Amino acid sequence: NAGVTQTPKFQVLKTGQSMTLQCAQDMNHNSMYWYRQDPGMGLRLIYYSASEGTTDKGEVPNGYNVSRLNKREFSLRLESAAPSQTSVYFCASSEARGDHINTEAFFGQGTRLTVV
Amino acid sequence: RKEVEQDPGPFNVPEGATVAFNCTYSNSASQSFFWYRQDCRKEPKLLMSVYSSGNEDGRFTAQLNRASQYISLLIRDSKLSDSATYLCVVHQGYQKVTFGTGTKLQVIP
Numbered sequence: 001n002a003g004v005t006q007t008p009k010f011q012v013l014k015t016g017q018s019m020t021l022q023c024a025q026d027m028n029h030n031s032m033y034w035y036r037q038d039p040g041m042g043l044r045l046i047y048y049s050a051s052e053g054t055t056d057k058g059e060v061p062n063g064y065n066v067s068r069l070n071k072r073e074f075s076l077r078l079e080s081a082a083p084s085q086t087s088v089y090f091c092a093s094s095e096a097r098g099d100h101i102n103t104e105a106f107f108g109q110g111t112r113l114t115v116v
Numbered sequence: 117r118k119e120v121e122q123d124p125g126p127f128n129v130p131e132g133a134t135v136a137f138n139c140t141y142s143n144s145a146s147q148s149f150f151w152y153r154q155d156c157r158k159e160p161k162l163l164m165s166v167y168s169s170g171n172e173d174g175r176f177t178a179q180l181n182r183a184s185q186y187i188s189l190l191i192r193d194s195k196l197s198d199s200a201t202y203l204c205v206v207h208q209g210y211q212k213v214t215f216g217t218g219t220k221l222q223v224i225p
Contacts, residue, residue: 108159
């Protein structure tokens with residue numbers, strides 16, 4: 001049972017470099033999310049996708065872009081990395097019920113990104 | 117004021133103790149509530165959902181108080197394996213999913 005798979009697990013970037021974080025889920029969930037987690041800040045939503053073909057900004061979208069490639073995959077791109085983007089990134093997915101309430105979110109193992 | 121607030125702790129308790137965490141939320145339109153557990157350097161995992169009627173799962177009891185806008189988690193007979201960070205999560209539909217910053221629990225032998 002793979003659940004939510006994120007790659008890579010670790011990455012070091014130089015300021016100004018770009019990279020894409022990959023996420024795939026095999027639970028046939030409609031909703032997918034990207035979060036970042038920083039000490040003392042909790043998990044903050046970067047972008048989410050309620051269904052294939054739709055994406056929306058979360059709390060901290062600046063400096064990021066996303067792509068919902070298909071129902072399984074939701075990628076996060078940093079076009080020009082900055083030290084402030086040093087963080088742990090988590091992808092998650094969940095199922096939305098008809099009343100727009102989401103059930104349990106399943107998380108990937110996280111990507112530890114350092115921008116120097 | 118943060119939308120979801122938790123006491124960051126750490127709560128240091130001896131094995132066998134009972135410990136309670138609270139989490140307050142500011143948006144009265146919030147629809148669903150969860151407690152997640154996060155071990156050090158791991159991803160969050162669902163501990164339990166929180167219902168208005170309260171719910172219990174073994175040593176864990178979760179309560180929701182809509183009038184006062186808080187949720188609680190009670191852990192009885194603490195085990196060393198309960199040491200983790202506990203996150204409360206508040207949903208206002210899938211457009212708005214807000215995590216608390218987490219409460220760290222350390223159970224001491």
